[in-house]
Amino acid sequence: MEAHSLLYLSRADVERVGLDMATIIKLLENAFAEKGAGRVEMPPKPGIHTRPDAFIHAMPAYIPALQSAGIKWVSGYPENQKRGLPYISGLLVLNDDETGLPYAVMDCSWITAFRTGAASALSAKYLARPDSRVVGILACGVQGRTNLEALSVLFPVQRVVAYDIVHEVQEAFVHEMSIRLGIEVIGVDDPQKAVRGCDLVVTSGPILKHPQPTIQKDWLAEGAFASAVDFDSYWASEALAQMDLISTDDYAQFEYYRSVGYFQHTPDPYADLGELVAGLKPGRQSDNQRTLAINLGLAMDDMAVAPEIYRRATSLGLGTRLPL
Numbered sequence: 001m002e003a004h005s006l007l008y009l010s011r012a013d014v015e016r017v018g019l020d021m022a023t024i025i026k027l028l029e030n031a032f033a034e035k036g037a038g039r040v041e042m043p044p045k046p047g048i049h050t051r052p053d054a055f056i057h058a059m060p061a062y063i064p065a066l067q068s069a070g071i072k073w074v075s076g077y078p079e080n081q082k083r084g085l086p087y088i089s090g091l092l093v094l095n096d097d098e099t100g101l102p103y104a105v106m107d108c109s110w111i112t113a114f115r116t117g118a119a120s121a122l123s124a125k126y127l128a129r130p131d132s133r134v135v136g137i138l139a140c141g142v143q144g145r146t147n148l149e150a151l152s153v154l155f156p157v158q159r160v161v162a163y164d165i166v167h168e169v170q171e172a173f174v175h176e177m178s179i180r181l182g183i184e185v186i187g188v189d190d191p192q193k194a195v196r197g198c199d200l201v202v203t204s205g206p207i208l209k210h211p212q213p214t215i216q217k218d219w220l221a222e223g224a225f226a227s228a229v230d231f232d233s234y235w236a237s238e239a240l241a242q243m244d245l246i247s248t249d250d251y252a253q254f255e256y257y258r259s260v261g262y263f264q265h266t267p268d269p270y271a272d273l274g275e276l277v278a279g280l281k282p283g284r285q286s287d288n289q290r291t292l293a294i295n296l297g298l299a300m301d302d303m304a305v306a307p308e309i310y311r312r313a314t315s316l317g318l319g320t321r322l323p324l
C-alpha cells in the first residue's frame, strides 16, 4: 500500500505564512454564508474539564464548498497566565474530505486568535455603525490584540481606550498596538472609561461560570456595538437587558452553553451570524440601537482558515513532513 505523509506546521510555521486579517475576515464571511444556507456540518463541541473554568474542547466541522474537513483540539486555562503559559493552546487536524486521510496537523493558537477577532469584525460589519471610530478593549491579551486589529480593518478607528486588570499587561498593549496600528491607544485605570463613549467595545477577559460582572447598565452608549468574546462574564444582566439586538454565531451552541450554566441572564439572540451574512435577517436598523455579538467560537471558523494556511505553507515550503 502507498505510504502516506502529513504536513506538521508549528506555531512559528503558521505565523510565517502571514495570512492577513482582511483575508481571514473574507474567508469567514464565505463560510458564514454557507452556514446561513445550511451547508455546513458542525455538531456542538464536546469537551472535558480538568480544572475549574478550564476546558479542552473537540471541534469538528465540514464545509463542503471549501472542501474543508477537520477538527480542532483546543484547551483554555485561565490560570496559565500565572505560569507564563498561553490561555489558549492546541492542535488542528485537516482531513481529505474524499478519503478521510489526515493531511495536515498544525498549532491552532494562531488561527484561534485571528479567526475570533475576524468573527467580531464580521459581526460588527452587520451590527455596528459604519462610522465607528472609538474602540474600547477590556482585557489586553491575545484576543484584545486580534479583535482590535480586525475592527481596524473594517472601521475608521482613530482612538482606542484599553483596560486590563494587570497594569503591566495594559501598558504593553498600549505601547505595542499604538505602534502596530499607528493610532492613539490610551490605557485607563477604570473599566468604565473603556466602555462609556466608545463606538465599539470588546470584552476579552477570562470566561468564568460564576463571574462578578463589571459592565453595568448605561455604560454602553446608545448606538454602540459590543463583542463579548468572553461569553457573559463581563456583562451585568441589566446591561444585557438593554441590548436592542443580540446575535450569536450558532444557536445550538448557545443553547448548549445555556444548559450547562452560562448565559442565565442573557436575552435570546435574534439572529446568528450566518443569517446576517446570508441576508436572512437584518442587521442594525437605526443609529441608536445598542447591539451585541456573542460569538462562542465555531469549529467552522477554524476550518474556513486552516486550508488556506496549509496551501500557502505548502507553496512556501514551510513545515515538516511526517509519515502517517
Ligand SMILES: NC(=O)c1ccc[n+]([C@@H]2O[C@H](COP(=O)([O-])OP(=O)(O)OC[C@H]3O[C@@H](n4cnc5c(N)ncnc54)[C@H](O)[C@@H]3O)[C@@H](O)[C@H]2O)c1
Residues within 6 Å of the ligand: 076, 081, 086, 087, 088, 112, 113, 116, 138, 139, 140, 141, 142, 143, 144, 163, 164, 165, 166, 169, 204, 205, 206, 207, 228, 229, 230, 231, 295, 296, 297, 298
Ligand atoms: N469566543 C471565542 O471564540 C473565543 C476564542 C478564543 C478565546 N476566547 C476567550 O477569550 C478570552 C481571552 O483569551 P486570550 O487568549 O486573549 O487570553 P489572554 O490570557 O491572552 O488574555 C486575557 C487577559 O484578561 C486579563 N484579565 C483577567 N481578568 C480580568 C478582568 N477582570 N478585567 C480585565 N482584564 C482581565 C488578563 O490580565 C489577560 O491580559 C478567554 O476567556 C478565552 O476563553 C474566546
